[in-house]
Amino acid sequence: MKLSEAECPKLRVLIFILALMVPGAAACSRDRRPLNARLQAAVDEGLRKYGVKGASAALIFPDQSIRLVAGGVSHDTVPMQPDMLFAIGSITKNVVAALVFQLAQEGVLSLEDPLHKWLPAYPKVDGAITIRQLLAHTSGLYMFWENQKIWDDLIKYRDRIFTPEDVLSYLKDPHFSPGKGFRYSNTNYLLLAMIITRATGASLSTEFRRRFWQPLGLNNAYLSMEEQIPDRLAHVWGDNFENDGSFRDITLLPRASHESITYGSAGLFMTAEDLARWCHLLFEGKVLRQASLDEMLTIGKGGYGLGVQVFCKDLVGGQKAIGHGGANIGTAAYMMYLPEHRLSIVLMINAFKNKCLNYITGELVSISTEYLSSQTAK
Numbered sequence: 191m192k193l194s195e196a197e198c199p200k201l202r203v204l205i206f207i208l209a210l211m212v213p214g215a216a217a218c219s220r221d222r223r224p225l226n227a228r229l230q231a232a233v234d235e236g237l238r239k240y241g242v243k244g245a246s247a248a249l250i251f252p253d254q255s256i257r258l259v260a261g262g263v264s265h266d267t268v269p270m271q272p273d274m275l276f277a278i279g280s281i282t283k284n285v286v287a288a289l290v291f292q293l294a295q296e297g298v299l300s301l302e303d304p305l306h307k308w309l310p311a312y313p314k315v316d317g318a319i320t321i322r323q324l325l326a327h328t329s330g331l332y333m334f335w336e337n338q339k340i341w342d343d344l345i346k347y348r349d350r351i352f353t354p355e356d357v358l359s360y361l362k363d364p365h366f367s368p369g370k371g372f373r374y375s376n377t378n379y380l381l382l383a384m385i386i387t388r389a390t391g392a393s394l395s396t397e398f399r400r401r402f403w404q405p406l407g408l409n410n411a412y413l414s415m416e417e418q419i420p421d422r423l424a425h426v427w428g429d430n431f432e433n434d435g436s437f438r439d440i441t442l443l444p445r446a447s448h449e450s451i452t453y454g455s456a457g458l459f460m461t462a463e464d465l466a467r468w469c470h471l472l473f474e475g476k477v478l479r480q481a482s483l484d485e486m487l488t489i490g491k492g493g494y495g496l497g498v499q500v501f502c503k504d505l506v507g508g509q510k511a512i513g514h515g516g517a518n519i520g521t522a523a524y525m526m527y528l529p530e531h532r533l534s535i536v537l538m539i540n541a542f543k544n545k546c547l548n549y550i551t552g553e554l555v556s557i558s559t560e561y562l563s564s565q566t567a568k
Contacts, residue, residue, distance in 0.1 A: 243264070
C-alpha cells in the first residue's frame with residue numbers, strides 16, 4: 191500500500207513516538223526494588239530452588255559500604271544470621287599464600303627455596319620442589335584425598351588427630367615432575383603450612399592472628415584444631431562423607447580426623463563479613479606490597495595464580511573475578527573480587543551443593559554490578 195504525502199508525516203511522528211516508548215518500557219521493566227531487597231530475594235530464591243537450608247553473604251562496594259544478607263535457617267527454626275561462622279574450606283589456601291608472601295617480603299624465605307631447605311625428606315616428595323611450585327599447584331605432588339585409604343581411615347577414626355607426617359604417609363607417586371604441569375593438590379598447602387611453622391617457630395593460627403586478624407580488625411576468624419571456635423556456628427547438613435544418601439544435621443558430630451587432615455589446605459572458620467573484608471583488603475593492596483600482590487596474581491596453568499584462582503566467566507556473567515572457592519563438611523563457599531568494579535562478594539551455604547552456590551553467586555554479581563552501573567550513570 192502506498193501512503194499519500196499527507197499520511198507520511200503522520201507515520202514519521204508515530205515511529206518517533208514508538209522509539210521513545212521502547213526505552214521507557216525497558217526502564218519500567220527494570221527491577222526498581224532497593225538493593226538489599228533484590229539481594230535478599232536472590233538468596234531466598236536460590237535456597238528454595240535447590241533445597242538448601244541456609245546461606246550467608248557479604249558484599250563490599252567501592253565506597254567501602256557493606257551489604258549483609260542471610261537467608262533460610264541454620265537448623266530447626268533458627269534463622270541464619272550474618273554473625274554465624276562457616277568453615278571456608280580451601281579458601282584458607284589464599285590466607286596461607288598471603289602469609290608466605292609476607293615472609294618472603296621480610297626475607298625469611300624465598301619463593302625459589304627448595305623443600306629440602308626447610309623440611310626433612312619424605313617418601314614420594316621431591317625435595318627440589320620450590321615454594322613457588324607449591325603455591326601454584328605445579329609441584330606434581332599426589333593429592334592425598336585421591337587415596338581411598340585416607341577416606342576410610344578418617345571415617346573409621348573420627349576422633350583421631352592426624353599429624354602432617356601421618357597425612358604424607360598416604361601419598362603415592364607424583365603425577366609429573368616439578369614444574370611440568372598443573373594439578374590441584376592439597377598436599378602443596380599442607381607442606382606450605384609446615385614450612386611456615388618451621389620458619390616462624392609459631393603455630394599457623396598464631397601467625398594468622400598476629401599478621402592479619404589483629405592488625406586488620408578481623409575478629410571473626412578461627413583456625414580449627416588450634417583455636418577454640420565460638421558457639422556461633424551455622425549448622426551444616428549432609429551425609430558426613432558416608433555416601434549413604436542421608437541428609438542430616440552433622441554439625442556436632444566428631445570431626446577431628448577431617449579437620450586435622452586438612453591442616454594448611456583448609457581449616458579456617460569465618461563470618462561472611464570478615465571473609466569479604468579480608469578479600470577486599472587483600473585485593474585492594476592493603477595486606478601485601480604491590481609487587482607481591484602482582485606476583486600472586488600472575489595466573490598460570492589451570493587458571494590459578496599463587497593462592498588465587500580465576501573464576502569461570504560463565505559463573506559471573508562474563509565479568510573478571512579472582513579469589514578462591516572452598517568446601518568443608520556440609521559447607522560450600524566462594525570469595526571473589528571483581529577488579530573492574532572494585533567489588534568483593536562472599537557467599538556461604540550450609541550444604542555441599544555447588545549448583546545452589548553458583549546460582550546465587552551469579553545473581554549477586556548481576557544485581558550488584560547493575561547497581562554500580564546505575565549509580566555511575568546518575
